[in-house]
Amino acid sequence: AKFTLCSRIWVFEVESYIPYGKIIIVQGDPGDGKTTFILAVTALITTGRLMTESDISMEPITVIYKTAEDGLSDTIKPRLIEAGADCTKVAVIDEDAQPLSLSDGRLEKAIQQINTKPLILDPLQAYLGENIDMNRASEVRPIFKQLAEIAEHTGCAIVIIGHMNKMNGIKGLYRGLGSIDIAAAARSVLFIERCKDSPSIRVMAHLKNSLAPEGKSIGFELDEITGFRWIGYYDITADELLNDKIMF
Numbered sequence: 001a002k003f004t005l006c007s008r009i010w011v012f013e014v015e016s017y018i019p020y021g022k023i024i025i026v027q028g029d030p031g032d033g034k035t036t037f038i039l040a041v042t043a044l045i046t047t048g049r050l051m052t053e054s055d056i057s058m059e060p061i062t063v064i065y066k067t068a069e070d071g072l073s074d075t076i077k078p079r080l081i082e083a084g085a086d087c088t089k090v091a092v093i094d095e096d097a098q099p100l101s102l103s104d105g106r107l108e109k110a111i112q113q114i115n116t117k118p119l120i121l122d123p124l125q126a127y128l129g130e131n132i133d134m135n136r137a138s139e140v141r142p143i144f145k146q147l148a149e150i151a152e153h154t155g156c157a158i159v160i161i162g163h164m165n166k167m168n169g170i171k172g173l174y175r176g177l178g179s180i181d182i183a184a185a186a187r188s189v190l191f192i193e194r195c196k197d198s199p200s201i202r203v204m205a206h207l208k209n210s211l212a213p214e215g216k217s218i219g220f221e222l223d224e225i226t227g228f229r230w231i232g233y234y235d236i237t238a239d240e241l242l243n244d245k246i247m248f
Contacts, residue, residue, distance in 0.1 A: 014045060016215040017206065020117055021155045023148055023185055025124075027162040027176045028192035033202040033222055034161050035070070036079075037192055038120055040220065040228055043085035045118060062089045064110055064119040066100060068126030083228060091116065101129035102143050111156045122161035125177070134178035144185035160186075171239060173207055187211055193241040201231070205238035217241075 018024050018041070028034045043049070048060040070076050072092060080087055093100055093110050100106060102121075111119060121127045125134065132139050151158045162182070164175045173183045175191075183189055189208040195201040200223045206214035217238070219231035 014041065016209075016212065017188060017190060017204075018118060018157045018159060019188055019211055020157045021152050022157060022187035022211070023144065023151055024157055024159045024188045024190065025162050025176065025183060025186040026159060026190045026192065027164055027207075029164050029194075032192050032194045033220070034192045035067075035122060036222060036228060037202070037204055037220065038122070038159065038161060039076070039079050039085070040083050040230070042080060042090065042118075042120070043083035046086040046089040047084060049084075060086060060089055061117045062091060062114055064091045064093065064114060064116050065122075066093060066120065066127070067122040069123060100127060102127050102147055103129055107147075107158075108150045108154065111150070111154045116156060118157045118159055120159045120161070124160050124162040124182070127160075134182070137179045137181045140179050141181045141185075144182060148185055175242060183208065191238045191241065193238075203234050203236060203241060205236065205241055207238045 026034055026038060042063050042065060045061050045063055048058045065072075065076065067076060077087060080090060091110070091114050093106055098104075107119065110116075128134055128140070128143070132143070134140055147158060150156070163177050165177050167175060173180065173189060176183050176189075186208065187210040188206070191205050191207045193203055193205070195203065201219055201221050203217050203219050205217040209215065217234040217236050219234040221229045221231055223229070
């Protein structure tokens, strides 16, 4: 498999992978670059640079970014700055008085008040809410039904970062932690995987797209010295990545 650039101008069509008005899941194993990927996408969205290696730009959009795994001021903001994001267009929701959950009315209020398009929650487990068993369809289904309705009538893409289970040899949609109803509620499911023979290279592949043909897999590099770098399209599917059918 090879990375292929199209005349040195390749398009990262954000809406093909992160459709507005829908739920999107971005999943992968710990350390494989999920957060780095979504921070790089945030940089593109907040600056309007929806194409790489090109001068073409789009209207910058405000993003709501919520994370329970990293500090905003000492970790997320420096990484956003390094990715080239416009941090004046990155908003948060105050959780000082009460922790945020997927059922929280503050989500919809914040989306409407800020008029944001993407809202990012990282990770899923931290925002399900107390006493919710993510493996029970009867508990997660009403939560995601309500969340899908919020996304639909606000036009906001609600992006949720999720971890993978340890099961092998099964289709990618069944590798996400929790009930399959979570992936079923999402209109787009993306998967991040580390290249086995090139650990600094990661691939984002489309596991599911309910609205259009699945987008091409996209590679990026994470290097301790050079940092993050978009590479280009990669000729491999998510299931091939998951099942090691192609060696890098």
